[in-house]
Amino acid sequence: MIRHLIVKIVGSKNERNLKKLMPQVEKINALEPELEQLSDAQLQNKTAEFRQRLTGGETLAELLPEAFAVVREASKRVLGLRHFDVQLIGGMVLNDGKIAEMKTGEGKTLMATLPIYLNALPAKGVHVVTVNDYLARRDAEWMGTIYRFLGLSVDCVVHGLTDAQRQVAYAADITYGTNNEFGFDYLRDNMKFELADYAQRELHYAIVDEVDSILIDEARTPLIISGPSESSSDLYYNVNRIIPRLEKGEVIEERDGKIGQTVKRHTGDFTVDEKAKSASLTEQGVSKVEKLLNVENLYEPGNIELVHHVNQALKAHALFERDVDYVVNEGEVHIVDEFTGRLMPGRRWSDGLHQAVEAKEGVTIANENQTLATITFQNYFRMYTKLAGMTGTADTEAAEFQEIYKLEVVVIPTNRPMQRIDKSDVIYKTVKEKFLATVEDIVDCHQRGQPVLVGTISIEKSELLSELLKKRGVPHHVLNAKKHEREAFIVAQAGRKGAVTIATNMAGRGTDIVLGGNPEMLARSEAAPAEDPQTRFDELLPGYVERCKVEREEVLAAGGLYILGTERHESRRIDNQLRGRSGRQGDPGLSRFYLSLEDDLLRIFGSQRVAFVMDKLKIPEGEPIEHGMISKAIENAQRKVEAHNFDIRKHLIEYDDVMNKQREVVYTQRREVLAGEQLKDTYVSIVDETVEDMIASFCPDKTPAAEWDWDRLIEDFFNQFYFMPVLETVDRSKATRDRLEKQLKDQAHGRLDEKTEEFTPEVMQQLMRVLLLQALDSQWKDHLLSIDHLKQGIGLRGYGQKNPKQEYKREAYALFMEMMGRVRQEVIQKIYRIQLARQQDVEQLEAQQRRRKIIMNRSDNEEQGKTPITRDEEKVGRNDPCPCGSGRKYKKCCGK
Numbered sequence: 001m002i003r004h005l006i007v008k009i010v011g012s013k014n015e016r017n018l019k020k021l022m023p024q025v026e027k028i029n030a031l032e033p034e035l036e037q038l039s040d041a042q043l044q045n046k047t048a049e050f051r052q053r054l055t056g057g058e059t060l061a062e063l064l065p066e067a068f069a070v071v072r073e074a075s076k077r078v079l080g081l082r083h084f085d086v087q088l089i090g091g092m093v094l095n096d097g098k099i100a101e102m103k104t105g106e107g108k109t110l111m112a113t114l115p116i117y118l119n120a121l122p123a124k125g126v127h128v129v130t131v132n133d134y135l136a137r138r139d140a141e142w143m144g145t146i147y148r149f150l151g152l153s154v155d156c157v158v159h160g161l162t163d164a165q166r167q168v169a170y171a172a173d174i175t176y177g178t179n180n181e182f183g184f185d186y187l188r189d190n191m192k193f194e195l196a197d198y199a200q201r202e203l204h205y206a207i208v209d210e211v212d213s214i215l216i217d218e219a220r221t222p223l224i225i226s227g228p229s230e231s232s233s234d235l236y237y238n239v240n241r242i243i244p245r246l247e248k249g250e251v252i253e254e255r256d257g258k259i260g261q262t263v264k265r266h267t268g269d270f271t272v273d274e275k276a277k278s279a280s281l282t283e284q285g286v287s288k289v290e291k292l293l294n295v296e297n298l299y300e301p302g303n304i305e306l307v308h309h310v311n312q313a314l315k316a317h318a319l320f321e322r323d324v325d326y327v328v329n330e331g332e333v334h335i336v337d338e339f340t341g342r343l344m345p346g347r348r349w350s351d352g353l354h355q356a357v358e359a360k361e362g363v364t365i366a367n368e369n370q371t372l373a374t375i376t377f378q379n380y381f382r383m384y385t386k387l388a389g390m391t392g393t394a395d396t397e398a399a400e401f402q403e404i405y406k407l408e409v410v411v412i413p414t415n416r417p418m419q420r421i422d423k424s425d426v427i428y429k430t431v432k433e434k435f436l437a438t439v440e441d442i443v444d445c446h447q448r449g450q451p452v453l454v455g456t457i458s459i460e461k462s463e464l465l466s467e468l469l470k471k472r473g474v475p476h477h478v479l480n481a482k483k484h485e486r487e488a489f490i491v492a493q494a495g496r497k498g499a500v501t502i503a504t505n506m507a508g509r510g511t512d513i514v515l516g517g518n519p520e521m522l523a524r525s526e527a528a529p530a531e532d533p534q535t536r537f538d539e540l541l542p543g544y545v546e547r548c549k550v551e552r553e554e555v556l557a558a559g560g561l562y563i564l565g566t567e568r569h570e571s572r573r574i575d576n577q578l579r580g581r582s583g584r585q586g587d588p589g590l591s592r593f594y595l596s597l598e599d600d601l602l603r604i605f606g607s608q609r610v611a612f613v614m615d616k617l618k619i620p621e622g623e624p625i626e627h628g629m630i631s632k633a634i635e636n637a638q639r640k641v642e643a644h645n646f647d648i649r650k651h652l653i654e655y656d657d658v659m660n661k662q663r664e665v666v667y668t669q670r671r672e673v674l675a676g677e678q679l680k681d682t683y684v685s686i687v688d689e690t691v692e693d694m695i696a697s698f699c700p701d702k703t704p705a706a707e708w709d710w711d712r713l714i715e716d717f718f719n720q721f722y723f724m725p726v727l728e729t730v731d732r733s734k735a736t737r738d739r740l741e742k743q744l745k746d747q748a749h750g751r752l753d754e755k756t757e758e759f760t761p762e763v764m765q766q767l768m769r770v771l772l773l774q775a776l777d778s779q780w781k782d783h784l785l786s787i788d789h790l791k792q793g794i795g796l797r798g799y800g801q802k803n804p805k806q807e808y809k810r811e812a813y814a815l816f817m818e819m820m821g822r823v824r825q826e827v828i829q830k831i832y833r834i835q836l837a838r839q840q841d842v843e844q845l846e847a848q849q850r851r852r853k854i855i856m857n858r859s860d861n862e863e864q865g866k867t868p869i870t871r872d873e874e875k876v877g878r879n880d881p882c883p884c885g886s887g888r889k890y891k892k893c894c895g896k
Helices: 002-010 013-036 040-044 046-055 060-078 085-095 108-120 133-142 144-149 163-171 179-189 211-220 234-245 283-293 301-319 353-361 377-381 395-405 431-448 459-471 481-492 519-527 533-558 572-579 600-605 608-617 628-675 680-698 710-721 737-759 761-800 804-833 839-863
Strands: 099-101 126-130 154-157 174-178 205-209 223-228 251-256 261-266 270-273 278-281 326-329 332-335 369-375 386-391 409-411 419-422 426-428 452-456 477-479 500-504 561-565 588-596
Touching (some): 013 060, 013 085, 013 409, 046 060, 060 085, 060 144, 085 386, 108 126, 108 144, 108 205, 133 144, 133 154, 133 174, 133 481, 144 154, 154 163, 163 174, 205 211, 211 395, 211 628, 234 283, 270 301, 278 283, 283 301, 301 353, 369 377, 369 628, 369 761, 377 395, 377 628, 395 628, 426 431, 431 459, 431 500, 431 561, 481 500, 481 519, 519 533, 572 628, 600 628, 628 761, 628 804, 680 710, 680 737, 680 761, 680 804, 710 737, 710 804
Parallel strands (some): 099 386, 099 409, 126 174, 154 174, 205 386, 452 500
Antiparallel strands (some): 251 261
């Protein structure tokens, strides 16, 4: 009550933030008349002027009003679009490194040009992150006309570019691209062997479009670059054959009279927990699997790999559904993004799950991969000096943005008042009743000329609805992961008179739905097959403009775009995104969700009291239900899932934070090695650390020198540095640790100097660089595999009353220190053992290879039962010249 009263008096925090920005809006507007008088050349010269003033000490904040005013004037001249005042406010929010929540159709793409131009002035690069390649290309071309007019360079990073093309793209003042491309380029850069080959520059400033989709929805899956590991696909097929013979059971709770408590009993061979998305064998199931696979004990140490395959195969069959979680296309299994409904080509489930699904579908199994480099989106985007984002729905996740990314959400008011009507949900008992009612509603709208955008949560449901509409003779478009190529075109025309468009989740996000249709896209589409598309486009455009104007008026009269949701998503934000497609720029609109008690959300997370109320109300078949308790249950179910998903993302980043620190150390060392002109100092420090470790191991402090393990010290020194140390002949009992340490270091340094003279400093420098990089990369790859194994089993520590997170941090640190020790050991052993190849050494090696070939041929002949090769000439004496022609004695050459 008190909080509500305070907000009423002083306004909410969001209102106060907006109020602070209004004076800046007035300054920008005051500059407009002056800038309108400038010629194009004078306006374009403003960029060079701004950059000169920055060099002179002015800040971006001081330049903001003028820079924003220049961008608005440039936009008016090249695009014919003038920024609204609310877009100026949104631009300032983005410039401050915050998230601007702006309703769909309010012009986020144009708004972003303001802070992008301002932050590109220091020439450090601005990255604009989009959700797909199409939007990256479209925005780079569309908004790029403004930047190029003002003298800035613009480029785009999309799938399929070469390294050289990527370098050019990242060198531009403004670079558009997808989150995956930016993240993978960062990982790829840190696997290269020359700094000149790096594509990315300093991570200066980024604006993330559809920030909730990228930083929240996709943040549960880390980016991974992997390489093939040795594995057999036969085991996947063998295990897959037995899974269909297992019977699904359930968990039954019953009261045990003996102990007086409720206990759980498992029936069948396996049980499925849909909330946790897990499947597990029962005791009966374990026995059955052992018989089917002909093993005595499934859980003995030698069968660990087999257990893993059984678990993944069970998961593939029980939890992953074709055309919902994945599609099979041209003999390959493609993952379907659960948030956008789009296919994710190139992405694979890890830990053998993708191979298990491939075995289930009977397609060719690709080899399992080993992680070579990985990073989460959270840790990648937190590396930017300044990060901002924009979307139509972020406020419901404001707490997560603040906690994970330190990003504040500011809600920008609409340019015109929102007129969309959001009707309450209509709930039916069964899915069948729900879809029949949905079809009737769609048919009615189509006949009245009102366009309908139908939202579904899976490909399967969208195709089911499509079949029902075909039977009723309703023309429609189905937009799902199978037909994403024409996604933008189909979505853009979803506002035409009587149009019916079925889309999975947020398909087509980022493309405006214009009531009456988009004349340019219609004309461009029809002109595409012509011999001269541009001429044909120019001929068609005027007709389409007039036709779309007429259709717009008819659609407005019919009530605007109708958003019809066939199921609630597990996140309220996704539902709001679907609703947000209607009501653009003050247009009228309507939204409603059709639900059933058989929907996954209510079935899995809904309260049992809902079913109780349903029985009490005795609703006849086909009658919709509207009840406060059921609506409350839906909201509570969504809140539960949102909290669960937040925990998953938080859990992921807490674990990845440990890896992130280690990754920073390794990648920083790589860069230092690549940039270092004198690596000898690095090797000297590695030598010193190695000797100090030896002294600590074999010459313990507070232990008399006579009791030190001298033999093992000398042996270890030889194993590391490949030469015997020359120790003083004085009584060892009088030796001191400091003196011995200095003596060993000096000798190791001396041998390193000899190597440098032998190879020349230039060659030695290159050798040191290559050896150090190879050791770092090789050991880092093995370390990532060890960390993966650690993660899989760390949760079991909870049974031992230990905190898994703390245990993970402790053991991951220990593994990392061991890894760095192995890196030091590997480079030391290689640099001291490497030999300069002399001509006689090369000749000797060639002779040995010839002799080895003769021996191999002889062995092969003997194995095949052929007559062995016999020597016709006399036996060569040990001191005779070698017959290979090397000029050396036989005992020193081939007879060695």
